[in-house]
Amino acid sequence: AQRVTQPEKLLSVFKGAPVELKCNYSYSGSPELFWYVQYSRQRLQLLLRHISRESIKGFTADLNKGETSFHLKKPFAQEEDSAMYYCALRGIETSYDKVIFGPGTSLSVIP
């Protein structure tokens, strides 16, 4: 069964400090991992996906299959990074593709 966990419900960091939002998953096949973000009063939107190996708004995430993790990192947090962050997983082996979400981490960047 697919499962995504985010151990931290709330995370507060000071502006300029490094930030890491943790995500662990369980899935028997090859997953596709995403990070979605929801800023205040805005819709849920994709931040980045593991397959693209991209850096978006200074955030990066590396898929570690050995540890089944996909942690989101940024070296210097900014106030505008304050938002809800959701890790999501999609399995691609089945005849359809279900996207499931973790419970989310609320990031607060203190000025």
Add this chain to the structure above:
Amino acid sequence: EAGVAQSPRYKIIEKRQSVAFWCNPISGHATLYWYQQILGQGPKLLIQFQNNGVVDDSQLPKDRFSAERLKGVDSTLKIQPAKLEDSAVYLCASSLVMAGVMNTEAFFGQGTRLTVV
């Protein structure tokens, strides 16, 4: 491109009443999802359509929830009768995702906030 449209944005109903939500996905997106997001939790998948067929409704409370996707485009989600615990934001999303195809994303609507009193 135009985004996923949902209506209404807000709805307040009494328990045991009925309610319906509407979703218009992005044009050409074959896959449509309905998620329930209870305050403080992540989105929970209720039902997933591929074109106009249901591919996953394992977490849909079928005794009170129903959904359909007309002609593989718009979709409605209905609750009848509503319970207090149905209070949540109902999110609709769509994607081009197809089996075995990587590098896709789900695009979300703004959601409908339902309050059952």
